[in-house]
Amino acid sequence: xxxxxxxxxxxxxxKDFFKHTVNPNIEKxxxxxxxxxxxxAEGNALxxxxxxxxxxxxxxxxxxxxxxxxxxxxxxxxxxxxxxxxSIFNMATLPFYWNSIEPEKGKLRYDKNSEKFYRRPPIDxxxxxxxxxxxxxxxxxxxxxxxxxxxxxxxxxxxxxxxxERRYKEIADRYKDIIPTIEVTNEMLWGHNDCVTELYNxxxxxxxxxxxxxxxxxxxxxxxxxxxxxxxxxxxRSTDSYYAYIEANILKGARIDxxxxxxxxxESRESELAKSSYLYNPISLYxxxxxxxxxxxxxxxxxxxxxxxxxxxxxxxxxxxxxxxxYQIWFSxxxxxxxxYWNLVDGYAYVPNPTPEAIRWSQGNMxxxxxxxxxxxxxxxxxxxxxxxxxxxxxxxxxxxxFNGELNEAGFSEFRGFYGDYEVExxxxxxxxxxxxxxxKNGKQDIxxxx
Numbered sequence: 001x002x003x004x005x006x007x008x009x010x011x012x013x014x015k016d017f018f019k020h021t022v023n024p025n026i027e028k029x030x031x032x033x034x035x036x037x038x039x040x041a042e043g044n045a046l047x048x049x050x051x052x053x054x055x056x057x058x059x060x061x062x063x064x065x066x067x068x069x070x071x072x073x074x075x076x077x078x079x080x081x082x083x084x085x086x087s088i089f090n091m092a093t094l095p096f097y098w099n100s101i102e103p104e105k106g107k108l109r110y111d112k113n114s115e116k117f118y119r120r121p122p123i124d125x126x127x128x129x130x131x132x133x134x135x136x137x138x139x140x141x142x143x144x145x146x147x148x149x150x151x152x153x154x155x156x157x158x159x160x161x162x163x164x165e166r167r168y169k170e171i172a173d174r175y176k177d178i179i180p181t182i183e184v185t186n187e188m189l190w191g192h193n194d195c196v197t198e199l200y201n202x203x204x205x206x207x208x209x210x211x212x213x214x215x216x217x218x219x220x221x222x223x224x225x226x227x228x229x230x231x232x233x234x235x236x237r238s239t240d241s242y243y244a245y246i247e248a249n250i251l252k253g254a255r256i257d258x259x260x261x262x263x264x265x266x267e268s269r270e271s272e273l274a275k276s277s278y279l280y281n282p283i284s285l286y287x288x289x290x291x292x293x294x295x296x297x298x299x300x301x302x303x304x305x306x307x308x309x310x311x312x313x314x315x316x317x318x319x320x321x322x323x324x325x326x327y328q329i330w331f332s333x334x335x336x337x338x339x340x341y342w343n344l345v346d347g348y349a350y351v352p353n354p355t356p357e358a359i360r361w362s363q364g365n366m367x368x369x370x371x372x373x374x375x376x377x378x379x380x381x382x383x384x385x386x387x388x389x390x391x392x393x394x395x396x397x398x399x400x401x402x403f404n405g406e407l408n409e410a411g412f413s414e415f416r417g418f419y420g421d422y423e424v425e426x427x428x429x430x431x432x433x434x435x436x437x438x439x440x441k442n443g444k445q446d447i448x449x450x451x
Contacts, residue, residue: 004269004309004318010280011325017282018328025332030060030399030418034439036447037412038426045411046451050427053403057134059419059440060331061338062395063091064377065140065303066126067119068348073363080382085344086133088377088392093138093302093340094126094179095119097147098167105151110174118359119348127178137179138340140302141186141225142168143209148196160197165212172216179220181338183260183302184213186225189241206245210254223258225302231261232279236287238294246295259292260302263326264342266373269309280322282329293335300338301330307373308385311346315374320386327394341391347371347380426451 011018036053038046064085072078085092100120101109109115112125130137143164152160176182185206192200199205206224213222226242234240238247250256265279278284289299306326308319330336343349351362351369362368364380377388401417419441426433426449433451 004315007280008318008321008325011282011322014282017286021286022282022328022332025334026328026399029334029441030331031401031416032419032439032441032445033414033416034445034447035412035414036407036424036437036449038407038449038451039411040451045407046426046428047407047409047411049407051403051405051407051413052425052427053401053415053417054423055401055418055420056423056436057090057421058395058399059421059438061091061136061138061340062391063089063093063136063138063338064341064344065095066092066129067095067121067343068345069121069126069129071116071119071121071348072345077382081345081378082129082133084378084382084384084388086135088388088395089135089341091136091138091338091340092126092130093140094123095121096123096139096141096171097144099147099149102149102167105149108170118354118356119350123175127175136181137175138181138338139171139175139179139183141183142171142213143184143199144186145192145195145197145200146187146190150196152196155197157197157199157202160199161208164199168212168216176217176220181223181258182213182217182220183223183225184256185209186260187227188245189230190227204252206249207252207254210249210256214255221257222255223260223300223302224256225260225300226262228262228264228279231259231292232263232285232288236284236291238291240291243292243295246292250295256297258298258300258337259295260300261292262303263301264303264305265307265375266305266370267307269307280325282325285326285329286333289330289333289335293333297335298337299333299335300340301336302338302340304339304341305343305370305373305375306387307375308387309372309374311374311379316386319374320390323387324390324394327391331394331399341377343370343376345378345380345382346374346376346385349373349375424449 038049068081070078072081100117110123112122114122127137210222230242292299306319306323308315330339347364349370351358377385379385399418403415405413407413419439421438424435428451435449437447
């Protein structure tokens with residue numbers, strides 16, 4: 001019998017690495033020293049004044065895909081889904097797949113009242129939810145060959161590029177001031193047997209995609225993305241395919257601002273990959289992040305699935321423990337800036353050829369498509385799994401700052417905290433005044449508040 005607990009040995013045999021590298025790096029790179037001063041309207045510093053400070057949001061981005069927004073069977077399940085999402089995440093990946101955005105040429109599905117597509121809520125609906133809950137939307141993906149619409153079939157490469165440029169412009173006109181992170185290309189190293197066009201064969205295709213993105217999204221962050229083994233596998237050398245093609249396109253003038261990597265474990269529990277030491281060894285993971293950091297770009301883990309394989313207690317607890325270790329490793333690396341889990345809920349994962357019949361058959365059927373991995377953070381009934389509780393503990397408790405103190409005689413107080421948004425309550429006489437401020441890694445460490 002396969003003992004899945006052995007997977008944890010990859011982490012637990014490297015506890016010194018957590019002690020001497022991971023934990024110190026979280027303290028070093030995710031926190032800073034803050035001095036808070038309070039002044040009255042005349043500019044006089046207030047001393048001996050009580051302050052209560054609470055972090056309400058991380059500057060670092062923790063997210064998931066938002067593909068099931070208002071897609072569940074009942075209003076109550078939709079409500080619970082949204083409550084869990086906003087309680088954990090400050091970033092949401094939105095489905096900009098071309099074949100669902102424009103299933104027929106000229107028939108666009110941006111408007112919130114657009115025709116429903118499974119796992120593809122209209123972008124405006126997603127934007128509305130994000131705006132209401134202080135969540136940053138993330139675009140995925142401008143040029144993803146595997147999900148180009150069928151109506152492109154038969155067009156010349158020149159005509160296809162013209163249509164793709166039109167798509168860039170439409171998305172930029174609507175969202176460039178709303179969505180900071182633009183994922184330009186995705187999974188270019190994956191097989192292309194199911195692709196509609198052959199643009200991926202063009203020698204300048206990736207370069208073209210990024211230069212076109214720079215034209216229409218000049219002030220946005222432009223991201224390249226690849227599948228799991230492309231980043232975390234290979235020989236961890238500059239000759240690895242993903243590293244080499246990023247470097248080549250940068251040298252050709254493509255503006256690539258950040259490097260994305262997936263971390264889907266879509267393998268049976270018995271497979272070698274599912275228990276592979278290079279995917280679960282902290283030192284190996286760090287070596288790969290260090291390698292790509294040589295390109296002087298920020299890093300993002302863009303899509304994560306850690307399988308539980310069942311709803312058995314042991315399996316769910318192992319999923320949670322693996323996730324807890326991984327998030328600490330990724331969060332501790334200085335170049336990492338986003339960690340995006342994939343499916344929030346079990347039973348609604350991707351299925352091949354998602355016809356209406358296949359979709360109805362697959363929902364809650366844990367033997368179909370990617371449902372078989374039980375990779376969600378919530379069960380099908382939307383009860384929280386240990387994995388969700390583990391993330392909640394890390395993001396909202398362990399990596400969280402609160403401070404109750406008093407301004408000194410000089411009118412300030414100093415403490416160390418995680419970078420992010422804060423609320424502060426200031427006691428002035430019998431009155432409690434509430435204010436907000438942002439403590440940023442790239443901002444000022446002196447916080448001045450006027451009451």
